[in-house]
Amino acid sequence: MTGTTAEWEYAPAPESTKVEIKPQYGLFIDGAFRPAKAGKTFETINPANESVLSTIAQAEAIDVNLAVASARRALKGWRRAPALERAKYLYRIARRIQERARELAVLETMDNGKPIRETRDEDIPLAAAHFFHHAGWCDKLRWACPTADGSVPEPVGVCGQIIPWNFPLLMAAWKIAPALACGNTVVLKPAETTSLTALRLAEILQEVDLPPGVVNIITGAGETGRELVAHGDVDKIAFTGSTEVGRAIASTVAGTKKRLTLELGGKSPNIIFADAAIDQAVEGVVSAIWANQGQVCCAGSRLIVEESVADEVIEKLRLRMRSLRVGDPLDKNTDVGAINSRAQLTRIERYIKIGVDEGAQHHEVCDAALPAKGFWCRPCFFTGVQPAHTIAREEIFGPVLVVMTFRTPDEAVARANNTQYGLSAGIWTSRGSKAYEVARQIKAGVIWCNTFNQFDPAAPFGGYRESGFGREGGRSGLSAYLA
Ligand code: NAD
Numbered sequence: 001m002t003g004t005t006a007e008w009e010y011a012p013a014p015e016s017t018k019v020e021i022k023p024q025y026g027l028f029i030d031g032a033f034r035p036a037k038a039g040k041t042f043e044t045i046n047p048a049n050e051s052v053l054s055t056i057a058q059a060e061a062i063d064v065n066l067a068v069a070s071a072r073r074a075l076k077g078w079r080r081a082p083a084l085e086r087a088k089y090l091y092r093i094a095r096r097i098q099e100r101a102r103e104l105a106v107l108e109t110m111d112n113g114k115p116i117r118e119t120r121d122e123d124i125p126l127a128a129a130h131f132f133h134h135a136g137w138c139d140k141l142r143w144a145c146p147t148a149d150g151s152v153p154e155p156v157g158v159c160g161q162i163i164p165w166n167f168p169l170l171m172a173a174w175k176i177a178p179a180l181a182c183g184n185t186v187v188l189k190p191a192e193t194t195s196l197t198a199l200r201l202a203e204i205l206q207e208v209d210l211p212p213g214v215v216n217i218i219t220g221a222g223e224t225g226r227e228l229v230a231h232g233d234v235d236k237i238a239f240t241g242s243t244e245v246g247r248a249i250a251s252t253v254a255g256t257k258k259r260l261t262l263e264l265g266g267k268s269p270n271i272i273f274a275d276a277a278i279d280q281a282v283e284g285v286v287s288a289i290w291a292n293q294g295q296v297c298c299a300g301s302r303l304i305v306e307e308s309v310a311d312e313v314i315e316k317l318r319l320r321m322r323s324l325r326v327g328d329p330l331d332k333n334t335d336v337g338a339i340n341s342r343a344q345l346t347r348i349e350r351y352i353k354i355g356v357d358e359g360a361q362h363h364e365v366c367d368a369a370l371p372a373k374g375f376w377c378r379p380c381f382f383t384g385v386q387p388a389h390t391i392a393r394e395e396i397f398g399p400v401l402v403v404m405t406f407r408t409p410d411e412a413v414a415r416a417n418n419t420q421y422g423l424s425a426g427i428w429t430s431r432g433s434k435a436y437e438v439a440r441q442i443k444a445g446v447i448w449c450n451t452f453n454q455f456d457p458a459a460p461f462g463g464y465r466e467s468g469f470g471r472e473g474g475r476s477g478l479s480a481y482l483a
Contacts, residue, residue, distance in 0.1 A: 010325070015331040019103045021196065026057045027219060028202035030070040031212025037062045037328045042221070044195060047113035048329050048338040048374040056195050064187070064227040067216040071158045071185040071232055074213030078094040083139035090138065090180060092202075092208035094477040096132035097124065097173075100204065104197055108169055111196040113338030113375070114292050116330050125171035126455055129471075133457035134177035137478060141182060144478040155183035156259055157235030160228040162249075163198075164241045165191035165340050166295045166397075172198050174472050175238055176215055177457075182481035184236070185214050189228055189401045191241075192221040193341050226252075234258060238480070240297075243395075243421075243466050261470025261480045263297065264394040264463060266423030268444065269416035270300030270452065273409075274309045277427035278452065282316045285401070288426060288452040290379045292323060293339055294399035297467075298424035300452055302392060303381070304415050307405045310349040314383060314403060321379055322365045336399060339375040348377050349400030355391040360384045360402070387418050395421070406467050409434065412440045421462030426452045445471070 003273055024041070026033035040058040043049060059067070070145030078086070104127075105119040114123075137144055141423065145153045161178045163171035168190055179186050190198035202217045218224060222245070229237055229252050236259040238248050243264040253260045269287050272281045290301030305313050339345040356362050364380040381401035385392050390400050404411040425444040427435050435449045445462045448454060455461065460471035471478050 004217070010333045012330065015106055015109075015330045015332060017106060017110065017330065019106045021054050021107070021285065024055045025195070025199045025219070027059050027063055027067070028199065028215075028217040029063070029067045030216070031206065033202070033208070036060060036220050037066075042192065044111060044193065046110050047193075047340055048110075048371070050373050053110060054196065056199075056219045059189075059224045060226075061219040063218055064231055067187045068158060068160075068228075068231050068233050070213035070216050071137070074211055075158060075185045077211060078180075078185055078214050082181070083141070086180060086183065087135045087138035089208060089210050090131050090177060093204060093210070094128045094135065096204045096208055097128040097131065100200070101125070101128070104169060104200060106330070107200060108120070108197050109337070111194050112165065112168060113329055113336045113340050115337045116332060117334070123167055123170045126457070127169045129339045130170075130173040130177045130457045133371065134181040134243060137178075137181045141478065141482065144475050145482045153182075156481055156483050157184060158233060158483065159184045159186050159236045159238060161186055161188045161238045162225045162228065162241065163188070163190055165194040166292060169193035169197035169201065171240055172201055175240075178472070178477050179238075179481050180214065182478060182479050184223040186377060187216045187218060187228060187234070189218050189220065189225050192219070195219045209246050223325045229253065236260070236481070238470075239263070241405070243468075246468060249386050259480070261472075262463075262468035263461075263470070263472065264466060264468040265397070266269065266299070266463065266467050267302060267393065267395050267419050268298055268300050268421070268424040268426070269302045269304050269419075270426035271416060271428065271438065272303070272305045272309065272313055273412075273427075273429040273431075273434065274306040275430045275434075276311060276450070278312060278316065281428040282313060282320055282470035284426060284452045285317060286320055286324070289401040290336055290399050291453060293336055293377065294379075295340060295344070295397050296453070298446060298453065300408050300426050301396065301401060302416075302419075303401055303403045304412055305403065305405050306412070307407050308404075310405045317381065318363060318365075319383070321363075324379055326368060326376065326378055327371060331452060336379055339377050339398065342375055344397065345375040345377060348396060348400060351391055351394070351396040351398070352380065352400060355382050355385075355389065355400070355402075358391070360388050360389060387415065393419065409438055413438060417441075417443050420466045423467035425450070427459075
């Protein structure tokens with residue numbers, strides 16, 4: 001062991017891959033797995049080695065009809081079930097997720113590419129926490145969303161829920177737990193590259209005896225999602241994904257009676273003032289942009305540093321970047337795993353090239369070899385970035401940070417708000433008054449001070465402007481599922 005952490009030798013610490021993955025998965029409709037009516041399937045692969053993990057049913061219009069009809073039938077009993085009965089199921093689901101946590105973490109890492117440290121310590125525990133939290137709300141809806149006459153508010157009905165691939169099980173929990181707590185039934189569509197943990201969740205729903213039809217899970221790509229959004233018997237659409245698809249969904253739903261919530265993209269600022277604890281702030285930058293390979297909607301992808309400490313921050317960031325270990329996501333030493341798909345890798349590489357072509361300086365540590373197979377992108381950052389640069393404006397959704405500087409708090413706020421998005425922001429300062437003053441002026445749904453990417457089921461999360469509307473989590477999140 002010599003020199004910096006980057007030169008340390010680590011013994012490999014691979015997590016066992018002994019989890020059951022069936023060669024084929026059907027659609028989960030009316031409490032049972034069944035093949036798609038037309039028999040179509042697609043493959044899901046491990047992005048860290050490109051091996052095929054399983055073959056999955058591809059739902060078409062006729063399957064979407066069956067799933068929605070099943071949710072409609074189940075709604076009658078579920079919305080009238082005693083609140084504590086609904087809570088009982090949510091608690092059971094939460095406990096079963098905890099009991100099967102290792103298996104779910106391994107499955108998520110294999111299907112998504114994110115490091116096992118993250119799935120084990122964040123995704124899966126938070127998914128369980130969402131079910132626990134919402135179990136507690138079932139008999140308190142009267143206080144969550146008060147009605148004029150003091151009666152218990154009614155559920156919205158059948159909810160179509162569409163989720164992305166960056167936090168597959170966690171996003172499923174964010175969607176399903178509040179919907180069920182409020183007495184709704186669900187048709188959930190996971191992203192096409194990461195269906196496995198949603199399907200394992202379906203097995204858990206069977207194990208806990210959730211009444212058939214209360215949750216249906218249909219797999220497929222954008223076309224399946226489109227069918228669900230356009231379905232005439234769905235009362236609400238909850239979508240998490242890109243702003244582009246969110247726009248298309250909003251125009252399909254416009255003019256119908258469907259309720260809609262959209263959790264979309266972001267280009268979030270992370271502001272470091274000169275009076276901040278710099279080492280702590282640099283750690284915050286690392287987690288803000290390089291966790292989950294930067295494939296995080298609220299990633300702090302624009303670092304905005306006070307000019308007087310910019311050199312120090314950049315130097316410390318470069319040093320810290322050297323110590324990040326990129327590679328096998330199942331190794332417990334790994335900090336940065338695989339990019340979720342070839343398409344996403346191509347998109348990230350295109351943005352890196354644009355950044356270089358536009359004249360920004362690209363910083364990357366390239367001394368460690370990457371695995372021969374799979375989709376890999378080393379963490380990097382750009383300096384010399386102007387607000388007009390494409391990489392400063394567009395969501396890259398990868399481990400690519402842009403660094404800009406400011407001289408006054410007003411300039412920091414102006415830089416932070418210079419975006420069409422408004423999902424999250426970070427503020428690093430040792431002065432509480434400055435943190436409040438700056439936070440008050442930033443247009444973002446979630447603002448962290450002296451930390452980043454902290455999530456709690458009790459805290460509402462959601463966007464502003466082109467990052468969407470509606471909140472998930474806490475009391476505010478429940479109102480989206482109550483009529
Ligand atoms: P995406 O929009 O391509 O896909 C999201 C989901 O929508 C997938 O299940 C996909 O199959 C489905 N879909 C695609 N086209 C559709 C259509 N026309 N109609 C209905 N459904 C359709 O996004 P992605 O690439 O999977 O995820 C990355 C994006 O998600 C990023 O922009 C990220 O910022 C955003 N995101 C936002 C949040 C949030 O809470 N705001 C959280 C996670 C990810």
